[in-house]
Amino acid sequence: xxxxxVMEALSPTMEEGRLVAWKKKEGDKVxxxxxLAEVETDKAVxxxxxxxxxxxxxxxxxxxATVPVGALVxxxxxxxxxxxxxxxxxxxxxxxxGGGLSGVANTPKLAPTAPPxxxxxxxxxxxxxxxxxxxxxxxxxxxxxxxxxxxxDRGIDLALIAGSGPAGRIVKRxxxxxxxxxxxxxxxxxxxxxPPEGGFRDEPxxxxxxxxxxxxxxxxxxxxxxxxxAEIDMERAWEARTQLKGLGEAYQISFNDLIVKAxxxxxxxxxxxxxxxxxxxxxxxxxxxxxVAVAIEDGLIxxxxxxxxxKGLLEIAAESRALAERAHARKxxxxxxxxxxxxxxxxxxxxxxxxxxxxxxxxAAILAVGRIAQRPVVVDGAVQPRRTMRVxxxxxxxxxxxxxxxxxxxxxxxxxxxxxxMLL
Numbered sequence: 374x375x376x377x378x379v380m381e382a383l384s385p386t387m388e389e390g391r392l393v394a395w396k397k398k399e400g401d402k403v404x405x406x407x408x409l410a411e412v413e414t415d416k417a418v419x420x421x422x423x424x425x426x427x428x429x430x431x432x433x434x435x436x437x438a439t440v441p442v443g444a445l446v447x448x449x450x451x452x453x454x455x456x457x458x459x460x461x462x463x464x465x466x467x468x469x470x471g472g473g474l475s476g477v478a479n480t481p482k483l484a485p486t487a488p489p490x491x492x493x494x495x496x497x498x499x500x501x502x503x504x505x506x507x508x509x510x511x512x513x514x515x516x517x518x519x520x521x522x523x524x525x526d527r528g529i530d531l532a533l534i535a536g537s538g539p540a541g542r543i544v545k546r547x548x549x550x551x552x553x554x555x556x557x558x559x560x561x562x563x564x565x566x567x568p569p570e571g572g573f574r575d576e577p578x579x580x581x582x583x584x585x586x587x588x589x590x591x592x593x594x595x596x597x598x599x600x601x602x603a604e605i606d607m608e609r610a611w612e613a614r615t616q617l618k619g620l621g622e623a624y625q626i627s628f629n630d631l632i633v634k635a636x637x638x639x640x641x642x643x644x645x646x647x648x649x650x651x652x653x654x655x656x657x658x659x660x661x662x663x664x665v666a667v668a669i670e671d672g673l674i675x676x677x678x679x680x681x682x683x684k685g686l687l688e689i690a691a692e693s694r695a696l697a698e699r700a701h702a703r704k705x706x707x708x709x710x711x712x713x714x715x716x717x718x719x720x721x722x723x724x725x726x727x728x729x730x731x732x733x734x735x736x737a738a739i740l741a742v743g744r745i746a747q748r749p750v751v752v753d754g755a756v757q758p759r760r761t762m763r764v765x766x767x768x769x770x771x772x773x774x775x776x777x778x779x780x781x782x783x784x785x786x787x788x789x790x791x792x793x794x795m796l797l
Contacts, residue, residue, distance in 0.1 A: 375450035376425040382442045383412060383419040384707045386584055390414055390421075391439040392446065393518050397429045403449055410446070411518055415584035416674055416710060418518040418703040425449055430456045439580070516543035519702050523548045545702075581671040592731050596650075597770040600729050603782045606790050607745050607760045613792045626690040628762075629665070629719050632742060633689055634795055635788035637661045637681035640715055643781040647714050649735035650772040656735075664713030664733070665693060667700045674700050675733065677713045686795075721745060727763040737772035740785075741765045762789075 380390045393411040397403055403423045410421045431448040434440060448456045516524075516531050520543045524531050527548070534551050536543035578586070610631055617624040640647040640661045649656045661682040664675040676696035678689055699705045715737075718730040721744035730741040743763040750759040764785070768778045788794050 375430070375448055375454055375456050376423075376427065377445055378409060378421070378423065378447035378449060380412070380440050380442050380444045380446055381421060383421070384414045384416050385711055386416070387414045387442060387580075388583075389439055389441045389580060391580060392434055392436050393418055394436055394521065395432060399429055399432055401429050403427060403429050413518075413580060413703070415580040416703075416707070417705045419706075421446070423449060428452050430454065515541060517545065517702075519545050520548045524551075579671045581674070585672045592734050596732055596734060598729075598732060598767050599770050599775065599778075600765050600767055601775070601778045601782055602727065602763060602765045603786055605762045605764060605786050606750070607762045610789050610792050611745070611760050624687065626686050627693070628721070628745065629717070629742075630686055630690040630693055631789065631792065632719065632740075633663050633665060633678055633681055633693070633717055634684075634686055635785055636715065636717055636740060637663050637678075637684075638788055638795060639781055639784040641682045642784050643777065645777050646738055646768075646773055646781045648737040648772050649714070650737055650769050651735055655737075655772050658714045660714070662712055662714045664710075664716035664736075665696070666716060666718040666730075667697050669701055669703070674705065674710055675713060675716055676700055676705060676710050679712070716740070717742060721762070727765055729765050730767050732767050732769055734769075737769045738778065738781075739767050741767065 383390065391413040393413050395410045396408050397410075403409065404426050405423055407423050408420045409423050409429070411418055412421045427449040428451065429447060430450045432446075433448065434444075434446045440446065450456050515536060521531065523529075523545065524534075524543075529548060529551050531543055531548075534543055534547050535541075537547055607628075610628065614626060614628065614631065617626060640663075644657055647658050647661055649658070660680060662677050662679045663681040664677050666673055666675050676693075676699075678684070678692055678696075681689060684692070696705070696709060699709070713733070713736060716730075716733055716739045718739060719742040720728060721742055723744075725743050726746070727743040728741050730739045732739050741764065743765075745760050745762045747758045748761050749756050750761065751757075752759070764782070766778055766782055768775075
């Protein structure tokens with residue numbers, strides 16, 4: 374019996390997915406659990422796998438199409454099975470890469486002699502247009518999702534690049550090393566002309582940007598924010614990090630790693646902040662999972678350092694680097710970016726003095742971290758240059774009171790101003 378392959382919810386917040394690439398073609402044998410296609414969710418590029426054995430009889434949607442969760446994308450059956458009844462069923466409209474409709478598998482079942490319905494044309498100009506049916510050459514190229522996206526953005530034909538990855542797979546470094554003009558004729562449509570003077574250019578929302586917009590609307594409006602700001606003397610933290618760097622590559626940590634560790638320990642001492650507001654109750658978490666906001670190409674994602682209060686600085690540093698790399702490659706798994714009990718958002722590396730961050734519901738608070746800079750500070754009656762850092766905690770007043778938040782920041786300040794206290 375034929376098996377319908379539908380767009381699955383590959384992340385907890387996923388409502389629709391975009392087909393990045395088919396890894397099988399019609400007529401190929403497939404086994405249960407085998408990868409059929411790569412799908413871009415609102416958070417990452419993930420694999421859509423077969424749920425049964427058989428032959429890929431029909432690809433309903435082409436690469437670049439965006440459809441809601443539950444939509445039919447392919448059919449797997451036996452080699453001689455009649456799947457015309459399924460293939461001819463009405464499918465939800467699929468949005469192409471440019472935001473229009475893709476002319477694939479969205480016509481009702483018709484008599485054999487009836488002419489096919491005319492496909493709806495996509496907009497003339499798109500930010501990252503992807504053909505619904507790739508050319509034979511491009512469909513045979515082995516490449517990573519990041520490499521394909523970079524090539525599309527730069528107007529490079531992957532068929533003209535030699536891959537240096539496993540089994541000749543084209544990876545990021547291959548695209549970076551390729552001349553920008555490679556295959557420009559084949560992908561000339563990707564060039565977007567500058568808008569005329571006084572005109573405009575519409576950019577379709579990516580799945581990630583849609584999720585960010587929805588989440589922020591759920592937060593900044595309904596959640597009653599209040600903000601607490603503190604200035605922290607970072608001289609001792611600066612000295613501690615400098616000394617660790619002098620010990621060699623194995624001891625490299627960032628200031629953000631220090632902040633994550635200090636936040637985790639402060640949350641352990643102030644469990645009322647390590648909480649979530651759930652409409653009819655406040656949930657106090659027994660574990661400390663710190664989310665770390667990471668800016669990526671399409672928006673923002675928050676990998677989670679689980680049990681951060683129990684981990685050493687070197688472990689936090691290694692885990693943070695690995696998660697950030699996977700975030701930029703859109704390879705994070707759902708359990709790596711969900712379940713945070715508190716979030717840290719650091720813009721200090723962008724030379725930002727201070728800012729306020731929007732709470733990620735249902736979390737009760739988020740910490741916004743500014744840059745470390747030398748400022749004039751009065752010490753024992755004399756003005757001295759000291760490295761200081763400003764942090765602002767956004768609190769959900771339904772779950773965290775002002776005094777509760779202030780006590781948390783006082784402990785955080787103590788930890789960062791006296792790094793040895795993190796060892797106690």
